Amino acid sequence: MAVIAVIFGRFIRKLSKNAQNFTASANSIVEESLTGISNVKSFTQEIFTLNKYKVSTDEIRKLNVKSGLWRGVFVSFIIFCLFGAIIFIIWKGLLMTQGANPELSSQGFYQFILFTIMMGASVGSLPDLYASIQKAAGASENLLEILNGKTESNFISGDQKFEFLGAIKFENVTFSYPQRKDITVLKNISFSIKPNDHIAIVGASGAGKSTIASLLLHFYYEFNGDIKYDDISINKIEIESLRKQIAIVPQEVILFSGSIRDNVSFANPNASDDEINSALKKANAWEFVNEFPDNLNTEVGDRGIQLSGGQKQRIAIARAILKNPKILILDEATSSLDSESEKLVQDAMNKLMIGRTSIVIAHRLSTVREADKILVLKNGELVEEGSHDSLIKLKGFYSKLVDLQNIH
Ligand SMILES: Nc1ncnc2c1ncn2[C@@H]1O[C@H](COP(=O)(O)OP(=O)(O)O)[C@@H](O)[C@H]1O
Ligand SMILES: [Mg+2]
Structure with missing residues (x-):
């Protein structure tokens, strides 16, 4: 099981690294377009640049979906193994409560199993949950600020089109x-x-x-x-x-x-x-x-x-x-x-x-x-x-x- 976990882990890490690389290249498109924003604007190439960014973010999405799928498989595998272990403990414990003079009272056994599972599951997921909430809150705050900002069309409303003579x-x-x-x-x-x-x-x-x-x-x-x-x-x-x-x-x-x-x-x-x-x-x-x-x-x-x-x-x-x-x-x-x-x-x-x-x-x-x-x-x-x-x-x-x- 450990060997499988290691192999799986490497595979998933490689996938997310690929996704990272694509994210970096998408970011560099954004960075370049922003540094060269006057180029983009004076050549009215906003749409072209947006499309370039879209292609690269689509690639990131595909990779992330793939790595998500494999992560799901990996997690299912781990859960399967964990439950296997729990079932093994229950089975062994049950055997210990059997017989005329059992080593363990059946009530004590059930309580032990139940509390351990509940404690482990709830405490174990807390830090992760907290971190995700924090991360999402921070990211959406910045995003909302940007989305609520004004665009050029809020300021410039001219609509006359004509061929310049050059004066x-x-x-x-x-x-x-x-x-x-x-x-x-x-x-x-x-x-x-x-x-x-x-x-x-x-x-x-x-x-x-x-x-x-x-x-x-x-x-x-x-x-x-x-x-x-x-x-x-x-x-x-x-x-x-x-x-x-x-x-x-x-x-x-x-x-x-x-x-x-x-x-x-x-x-x-x-x-x-x-x-x-x-x-x-x-x-x-x-x-x-x-x-x-x-x-x-x-x-x-x-x-x-x-x-x-x-x-x-x-x-x-x-x-x-x-x-x-x-x-x-x-x-x-x-x-x-x-x-x-x-x-x-x-x-x-x-x-x-x-x-x-x-x-x-x-x-x-x-x-x-x-x-x-x-x-x-x-x-x-x-x-x-x-x-x-x-x-x-x-x-x-x-x-x-x-x-x-x-x-x-
Ligand atoms: N984006 C900007 N934001 C604030 N100040 C600026 C900006 N660009 C230029 N300036 C200031 O405006 C003044 C004129 O700059 P600029 O028109 O670039 O001068 P020139 O092209 O004659 O060298 C300078 O004092 C410069 O510091
Ligand atoms: Mg100058």
Whole structure:
């Protein structure tokens, strides 16, 4: 019996370990999606990501049902053996109460058996029961909190869908992050962008440049002033329609575990390999992808760790190209690159910007000289705006920044 118990025990442990592994992989999907939530949202891939999670949780369910079944078999076996033992004791005891001069009175015997069973069963199950109750109570508390929380649709009710021409307006926008209400990150910002204009936003790090990008994607709902696309307030525009027409190449590109194909077609799951390859070519990424033995099927590893920064950035650009957005936001897309990768990425971005409204956020000013208009941010305020030449003539904050970086 002991041998069977050991073998059974190992088998069940292996099953639950498998289930654990699947749980871990499901959790990593959640973790990645949450870390890359702005990717998921700006590419409106909520459903796709949910499905991915569903597949993996289904696997966990199957494994848990299997291990539950076997545990049931195991428990039945143990109970069978236990009852066998009890019956054996009863039988032996009964024999002891037999005869003319019994070793044990029959009353004493019955009492002993009964009390032992009752005591053992009730005390033995108490700690387990208590632990389960505690565990369930704790887990459901957290779950209920999450379920009762508000979703994006509680805040954003816009329902207008239309094809953007590409004009953008900020009207006296003042904003603080909900987690840090006391710090005003953008102060009374106003500017306007014509369709197909190429705009640059410059300023020291922390000035509020990325915050403008987040507001453009409607990641935050509470701000003063108004943001308009083609003269329609952002609050009136349906959120999915808005995000479908904007692509962002962020400074820190986060790829999802999966193949290069998965990561590029994230922008458009129905894209053919031809379309993906053409996007990769435009992004100057096709050559290095083709050097991998598995081409498009090359796994990028957790969060793309098996690719270099420049390669990841070019994959992100390919993703944006495949999305074919009306409005393109490039948030310091070249700042962490060496000069050769920078040239390739810059090249790819220049191609990508043609025929779209583009907003290039840059720390390095050499990359923004050709912009139609440069917005200069300082501590959340828009201090200057104009072309490179006019801002140099102004001899203000921008020209000081240019002097500091030694580029003329
Ligand atoms: N999610 C956030 N929550 C709270 N504060 C933030 C958040 N993101 C940025 N900030 C703060 O907002 C300010 C502007 O940040 P950001 O727009 O990222 O600057 P930039 O892109 O110009 O470097 C900074 O002071 C930063 O600390
Ligand atoms: Mg930034």
